[in-house]
Amino acid sequence: MTETTKISKYELQTMVKRILENFSIENNRVSTCCRELIPHRNSVLLCHSLSNNYSFFVNLKRCSSIWSCPVCLARVSERRRIEIETGIKNFLTSSHGPSSHGRIVHCVFTLQHHAEDSLKLSLNRLNNSFSEFCDHRQWSMAVSRFGIEGYIKSFELTKGVNGWHPHLHVAFFFDNEIKPKEVHKWMRERWISKVQSQGGLSTGLFIDFRREMNANNFSDYLTKNWNITHELTKSNSKSKSMNILIYKGFHGDNESCMSVREYIDTMRGKRMLRWSKGLKDKLGIDDKEDEAINEQETGTRDLFLLIDREEWEKIVGNELRSNILNMTKKFGLDDTKNWLHGVGIEAKRQEVLTKEEYGGL
């Protein structure tokens, strides 16, 4: 697999399922995710939204295991992206209060690591250093001195010849003009000392003040490809490094299999994104767990195919989920229905749905 090879999230999910099955891991929810129907449903809906040419399934169980399931990861990431975008908009466009002069700055926190370091060691060191960074009296003083309203922290992970490389993307919200050099110097020195106190080393942190966001360049932020929202969520939805490990592991590379296992074991239960205390409330964003946000069905559904349980089992058994979504996107629902008929699977084109068929919505 090269970086340009396109493998769908459903195919990756199947690869993870096989890798975990080889390790005989029990209670592995990824194995049933988007394969089994949720209770009290007798059919799966294939929906097609015409406005954005997007297709998706409804009435399926979802595992919400964001670190092991590429399908749930993509869903949760997209919903988190919308939350962040809304929060940023509310912060920068508010005409009342301090946020009318607000600034948002993107920082990347890294530390040195070695090939033999476990992911757990590097991850704990990174998280503990950041917790210390945002703690105690000096931090409270900086909050008032620089006007820090809060932050959103996101975790990104790659693996290369020097081992696991976990790092943090953090969007800091400032309630007024800032002096970049002063902020950078203070943050850099504090970060280096906090990493040292955790037994690690860091040469500093990266802050891109050229990409500072304010109310004046907010429209640029929405239209150009340098937005902070992308930086905060790309790691979760497009983790090329992890996808390559999954691909190699599935194709028999033992070291990659072990890395996938280490990654899933270490990341289990960890949150994808963390907003500093009170920031969501301040910016009018509801606080929802990954599972709750993953259950939400969003997007318009203009056209439907109804697939009964028995027919759906054939689709799962033949690993056709990804093909069906691709085909719907390229050729539409009618051609997809005909293609399914050709491979012995019947689906019904439906104009009006009952509440039960529509996923209870």
Ligand SMILES: [Zn+2]
């Ligand atoms: Zn899942």
